[in-house]
Amino acid sequence: MPIDAKERLGVPPHPMPEQDPKERTKNVLEVPLGYDAETAMAEARRCLQCKTPFCMEGCPVGIDIPAFLQAVEDGDFREGIRIIKEKNLLPAVCGRVCPQETQCQLECTVGKVRKDPTKAVMIGKLERFLADWEREQGEMDVPELPEPTGKSAAVVGGGPAGLTVAGDLIKRGHAVTVFEAFHKAGGVLVYGIPEFRLPKEIVRKEVEYLQKLGVEFRYNYVVGKTITIEEILQEYDSVFVGTGAGLPKFLRIPGQNHLGVYSANEYLTRANLMKAYDFPESDTPVIRGKRVMTVGGGNVAMDCARTALRLGAEESIVAYRRAEEQMPARVEEIHHAREEGVNFHLLNNPTRIIGDDKGWVKEVELISMELGEPDSSGRRRPIPIEGSEHTMEVDVVIIAIGNSPNPLVPETYHDLETTTWGGIIVDETTGQTSVQGVFAGGDIVLGAATVILAMGHGRRAARAMDIWLKTGKWADLPELTRGQIEKEREEQ
Amino acid sequence: MHTITGKEQLGPDIHRYVVDAPRIARMRKPGQFVIIRICEEGERIPLTIADADPEEGTITLVVQAVGKTTRQMAMMEAGDHIRDVTGPLGKPTHIDKFGTVLCVGGGIGNAPLYPITKALQEKGNHIVSILGARTKDLFILEEEMASVSDRVVIATDDGSYGMKGLVTDAIEKVVKEDGVEADLCVAIGPPVMMKFVCLLTRELGIPTIVSLNPIMVDGTGMCGGCRVSVDGKIKFACVDGPEFDGHQVDFDELMARLRTYAPHEQEAMDRHEEACRALAGEEE
Numbered sequence: 001m002p003i004d005a006k007e008r009l010g011v012p013p014h015p016m017p018e019q020d021p022k023e024r025t026k027n028v029l030e031v032p033l034g035y036d037a038e039t040a041m042a043e044a045r046r047c048l049q050c051k052t053p054f055c056m057e058g059c060p061v062g063i064d065i066p067a068f069l070q071a072v073e074d075g076d077f078r079e080g081i082r083i084i085k086e087k088n089l090l091p092a093v094c095g096r097v098c099p100q101e102t103q104c105q106l107e108c109t110v111g112k113v114r115k116d117p118t119k120a121v122m123i124g125k126l127e128r129f130l131a132d133w134e135r136e137q138g139e140m141d142v143p144e145l146p147e148p149t150g151k152s153a154a155v156v157g158g159g160p161a162g163l164t165v166a167g168d169l170i171k172r173g174h175a176v177t178v179f180e181a182f183h184k185a186g187g188v189l190v191y192g193i194p195e196f197r198l199p200k201e202i203v204r205k206e207v208e209y210l211q212k213l214g215v216e217f218r219y220n221y222v223v224g225k226t227i228t229i230e231e232i233l234q235e236y237d238s239v240f241v242g243t244g245a246g247l248p249k250f251l252r253i254p255g256q257n258h259l260g261v262y263s264a265n266e267y268l269t270r271a272n273l274m275k276a277y278d279f280p281e282s283d284t285p286v287i288r289g290k291r292v293m294t295v296g297g298g299n300v301a302m303d304c305a306r307t308a309l310r311l312g313a314e315e316s317i318v319a320y321r322r323a324e325e326q327m328p329a330r331v332e333e334i335h336h337a338r339e340e341g342v343n344f345h346l347l348n349n350p351t352r353i354i355g356d357d358k359g360w361v362k363e364v365e366l367i368s369m370e371l372g373e374p375d376s377s378g379r380r381r382p383i384p385i386e387g388s389e390h391t392m393e394v395d396v397v398i399i400a401i402g403n404s405p406n407p408l409v410p411e412t413y414h415d416l417e418t419t420t421w422g423g424i425i426v427d428e429t430t431g432q433t434s435v436q437g438v439f440a441g442g443d444i445v446l447g448a449a450t451v452i453l454a455m456g457h458g459r460r461a462a463r464a465m466d467i468w469l470k471t472g473k474w475a476d477l478p479e480l481t482r483g484q485i486e487k488e489r490e491e492q
Numbered sequence: 493m494h495t496i497t498g499k500e501q502l503g504p505d506i507h508r509y510v511v512d513a514p515r516i517a518r519m520r521k522p523g524q525f526v527i528i529r530i531c532e533e534g535e536r537i538p539l540t541i542a543d544a545d546p547e548e549g550t551i552t553l554v555v556q557a558v559g560k561t562t563r564q565m566a567m568m569e570a571g572d573h574i575r576d577v578t579g580p581l582g583k584p585t586h587i588d589k590f591g592t593v594l595c596v597g598g599g600i601g602n603a604p605l606y607p608i609t610k611a612l613q614e615k616g617n618h619i620v621s622i623l624g625a626r627t628k629d630l631f632i633l634e635e636e637m638a639s640v641s642d643r644v645v646i647a648t649d650d651g652s653y654g655m656k657g658l659v660t661d662a663i664e665k666v667v668k669e670d671g672v673e674a675d676l677c678v679a680i681g682p683p684v685m686m687k688f689v690c691l692l693t694r695e696l697g698i699p700t701i702v703s704l705n706p707i708m709v710d711g712t713g714m715c716g717g718c719r720v721s722v723d724g725k726i727k728f729a730c731v732d733g734p735e736f737d738g739h740q741v742d743f744d745e746l747m748a749r750l751r752t753y754a755p756h757e758q759e760a761m762d763r764h765e766e767a768c769r770a771l772a773g774e775e776e
Contacts, residue, residue, distance in 0.1 A: 181712050183529060183576045191714075220578040222712055226515055248716040250726055257721060257745055259752045266715035274535065274709065280763055283535035283561060284709075285756035359748035407731060408712060 005048050009113060014043040016125050021339040025309040028195040028277055031336060032096075032125075037075070040129040044072035046110055046121045054107035055123060060456035063087045065104055065123055072126055081130040088127075089167040089210075090160065090455065092135065092202045093189060095128025098452045099330050118331075135205055142212050146173040151469040154179060154236040156223045156409065159187020160451045161242035161442030163206070164458030165465070166215045172466045176214070177236070179221040184273065187244055188443075188451065191273040192265070194303050196310065200272070224412035229438065238437045238465050241416075241424060242458065245443035246406025250399055251295065255353030260287050260361035264300045264400035271307050286311065289396030293317045293364055295350055296400035297327035302334060304398045305342045316342045317394070321349035321369050321382045347371075349382065351389065353397055363391045405444045416440075423447060430481045431461030436474045439465055493573045497550060502632040505557040506600060507566055508542070513577050514549030516541070522607040523585030523703065523735055526551070527711040529576040530565060537561050538708045538730075540604035541580060542633075551577075554603035554632065560760040581711045582734045585701070587611045591675035592618040594666070594698065595641065596659050596689055598681020599625050602633040604703055605680045610640040612678070618642050620672055624659035624685070628652040659685060660692050667696055674698045679738060683750065687743035694739045702738035704729045706746060707753070721745055 016032045018024075024031055035043065047069040055065045064083050071080035084091045104123045105111060111120030134140060151174045155162045158180035170176045184190050186203040211217065221227060223243070232239050248263030250256050267286065270276040274284035292308035294301050297320035308316040318337070320327060323346050327334060338344070345366070352365040368388035371380035405422045417425045417434035424433055424440040431439040441457030443449055464481045467473075473480060498510035516526060525540045543552035557566040568574075585608045593612050597605040602623060613619050621641035625631045626649045638644050646654025647662040655662060659681070666672045677700040679689040686702045693700040706718040706729050713731035720727055721742035727733065 181578070182710070183578075191710075220576050222578060222581065225580055226519060226578070246713045247728070247731075248714070250716070250719075256726070257719060257749065259749060263716040266709055266717045269709050269715050275533070278533075279756065280760050282533045283760060285753050285760075287752070358751075359745070406713060411731075 003045065008046055008048055009110060011042070011046045013046065013119055013122055014039050016122070021341070024196065025306075025340050028310055030199050031196050034132055035125060035129045037077070037133070040072055040126055041075055043122050044069045044126055047073070048109055050109050054109065055104040055121075058103040058105070058107040059087075060103065060452050061087045061459055063104075063127075068130070069121065069123070069126065072130065077130055077133045081134045084127060084130060087459075088455070089164055090206050091127050092131035093160070093198060093206065094452055094455070095124050095126075095131055096198050096202075097193060097450075098124055099450060100124035101331060103452070135202070140205075140209050140212070142209075143171065145171060145213065148175065149173040149469065151175070151238075152177070152236045153238045153240065153465060153469070154232045155240045155242065156229075156232075157181070157187060157242040157244055157442070157444075158185035158207070158217065159242055159244050159442060159454065160189060161244075161454040161458040161461075162187070162240065163210060164455045165240045165242065165441070165462045166210055167213065168459060168462030169465060170210070170213045170215050172462075174466070174469055175216075177216045177218060178210075179223050179227065179232075180217060180219050181222045181243075182273065183219050185217055185219070187242075191269045192300065192303070193451075194268065194272055194307050194310075196306065197303065222408065224408040229409065229413040233437060237469055238439065240431070240458075240461055240465065241409050241433070241438065241440040241444060242442040242454070243406040243409050243444045244454075245403035245448045246408070247404040248399070249402050249404060251350060251401065253350055253352055255355060255361075256399070258353055258355040258361045258397075259359045260289065260395055261353060261397045261399065262287075264294075264296070264304050264398055265403065267304055267398045268300070268307065271311065277311060287396055288312050289394065291315045291317070291392075291394045292396040292398065293319055293345075293350075293392065293394040294398040294400055295319050296402075297322065297329055298400065298402070299329045299333050301398075301400035302329045302337045302342075304400050306337055306340055308396070308398070309340055309342070313396075317345050317392070318342055319345045319348050319350060319364070319366060321347065322379060323347055323371060326371075326379045345392070347382065349384070350397075354391070361395055361397055363393050364397060365389055365391045402448045403443070405447065409444070421447065427478055429460065429478045429485075430464035431457060432464065432474070432477055437468070493575065494577045496568055496570050496572050496574065499568070499570050502554065503630050505566065506630070506632055507555055507557075508603075509553045509555065509565075509568075510550045511553060511574060511577060512549060513551045513579075516577065516579050517544040517549050517551050518546045520544050520551065520580035521584030522587065522611045523604075524580035524582050525604075525711075525734060526553070526577050526579030527581060527708065528553075528574055528578075530561060530568070530574050532575065534564075534575065535561055536576075536709055536711070538581070538705065538711060540703070540705075540734075541607070542603040543607055554600060556600045559757050560764045563761065563764060578711065581730060583732070585611065585678075585735055587615050589616050592620065592673060594663065594672075594674045594677040595619055595621045595637075596663065596677060596679040596681070597621070597623045597637065598659055598679075598685040599630060600632065601679075601681030601685070602637055605678065606633055606636050606640070608678055608680075609637060613640045613642075620645070620666060620674070622647070622659050622662045622666065623654075624648065624662065624681070625653075626650065658688070660688050663689065663692055663696075667698075676701065677738075678702075683743050683747045686738060686741075687747075690738035690741070690743070700738035701735050702741060703734045704736060704741065704746060705734070706749060720749075
């Protein structure tokens with residue numbers, strides 16, 4: 001039964017049911033529970049099917065959003081997931097961890113008409129619904145692959161960027177091998193993002209799907225150490241470096257090496273990849289503090305603060321030097337953290353971590369801040385308020401203030417040009433590095449960014465790598481790639 | 493999967509394993525280490541590579557059973573498999589012609605010290621090895637070390653073998669009494685030993701390299717768990733090390749940080765022993 005735009009606009013958004021905040025901090029299960037088919041179809045009916053779909057402009061990988069929403073509305077879920085997968089190989093992941101509210105949903109006309117972006121069509125939740133629906137159907141469809149081109153690509157790092165490149169290139173008929181440093185593929189999806197936000201089973205299935213397509217995974221390969229880029233270049237026709245954001249940043253304050261002080265990477269890797277929540281069933285421990293302070297205001301900080309609660313913390317505190325409006329974390333993550341009882345100690349910055357006589361964290365000294373003029377990031381600069389120092393008793397401190405790019409590949413392969421902060425320099429259109437045949441993307445180029453931006457990088461690089469593998473033209477690659485992008489646009 | 497192709501007991505609770513790892517065997521250089529995980533639920537632990545045979549495609553690991561994982565490993569035999577072996581990690585030792593080098597090993601430290609000593613000798617250095625252990629039974633790799641040293645001085649805490657005393661006593665004897673003029677000292681052993689060796693060599697004016705063994709998770713610079721203070725700055729042992737200028741290392745902090753999981757280690761070990769007892773009971 002067709003309905004008109006006015007009617008569509010009148011339908012309120014369907015929030016996704018969630019685990020009760022009190023209950024969920026006692027388990028590591030996913031917080032949002034998913035839509036049933038009926039709710040998904042009702043939510044999809046809110047899409048106005050705009051002639052100019054602004055939502056698509058907000059999508060870093062250019063998914064045909066109105067088309068997949070129409071398919072959901074029609075109840076044709078198989079078609080819906082097919083449309084998404086044309087552009088996005090990891091919809092179950094992106095539907096969960098993409099910041100849709102600042103991308104597709106920010107541009108959504110429904111949200112704009114209602115003058116409230118939170119009232120936009122729940123595009124991300126519907127993407128997740130389709131991906132979950134497909135997974136629940138059992139066997140995932142394996143598309144027919146083209147004749148092998150006889151060309152090969154090595155992907156260094158099995159994170160979001162690398163997995164995207166692997167999927168895109170295997171679908172274009174090239175042989176692909178992923179070199180992964182850990183014993184599991186997924187990168188930040190498995191070591192960083194917690195189970196309650198992204199069940200690891202989903203990542204495992206996505207990796208399994210790539211394996212089914214013919215991608216070969218080599219685990220425990222630390223490129224630069226176990227194998228060099230030079231060796232890879234002798235064996236493969238091209239290389240994609242997606243080694244991610246490696247080195248955790250620490251604050252420049254005294255006491256950071258006290259016992260019980262973690263980087264977010266270490267805390268989350270222990271808790272997620274190494275399953276410390278299951279200690280002693282699993283062998284890797286983590287200090288389960290009673291009062292845990294996380295320093296930082298991004299998604300990773302929210303992940304740490306919420307993980308602390310699940311590891312039994314009586315109080316989980318987030319200390320952030322600016323105000324809530326400046327927090328880089330997604331609104332949804334802040335909301336979830338607050339619902340679960342995380343305390344926000346905003347406009348406060350640690351100045352010293354104080355230990356006991358055995359070196360264990362005992363207290364953190366902080367100084368209160370006020371906001372001044374905007375800085376280079378456009379956010380108002382926090383200025384310390386003199387004499388506002390105060391201490392808080394805590395037994396675990398987690399530093400979640402970001403990472404620098406992983407140094408292993410640039411350090412062991414000097415031909416690659418890098419920025420002063422250690423990122424690999426690439427051509428924006430193609431991901432080409434300074435070395436012929438070598439491409440790069442994701443956090444090793446961007447610094448610490450998001451899963452979807454890394455995937456966008458992977459997508460662009462894969463397109464250029466495909467042209468490089470087919471033509472062998474390196475210098476002309478940016479131009480050829482731009483031509484290809486133009487062609488793809490016209491085809492739509 | 494990596495097959496254990498050989499296992500040999502070197503001392504009480506100390507075993508030498510030869511492990512199938514062709515690529516690592518080919519790539520590794522003295523001073524580097526691997527991270528292993530013995531089973532699916534296992535933890536990742538760093539182990540220094542004691543030797544390698546690129547032709548056979550094997551590496552040698554020397555492991556002292558001190559925690560749950562290393563005790564589990566002590567129960568493994570030739571033919572068993574190690575789930576994951578990652579490496580070679582860390583920066584290799586800077587091998588050069590320095591002149592006279594004191595190679596100081598304490599206990600299990602002789603294992604990582606051996607390949608470094610070997611490389612230093614091949615480079616033409618005069619090697620004086622000073623090897624210590626608590627007691628004679630705990631002494632390992634003496635023959636191997638002797639084969640790559642020009643002189644070996646042995647010390648045990650209880651005097652059951654060699655001179656009675658600590659390695660620092662032996663260093664003092666060699667330098668002050670025998671008049672050995674050392675251009676470099678490489679010291680590997682328990683942190684407390686390295687600390688006191690460094691205090692002494694600083695006084696004696698001998699530049700000293702130490703190899704550190706902090707707690708690690710990924711070993712690729714990602715987690716920062718292995719951070720140590722060197723000259724007041726944060727360094728990551730897995731990517732910046734594991735070797736550092738011993739005179740700049742904050743050993744007290746390292747020793748404190750190594751105790752972080754002591755209660756967890758005890759809990760894991762108690763459970764392990766209980767499981768072993770239960771298993772032994774069933775077999776009877």
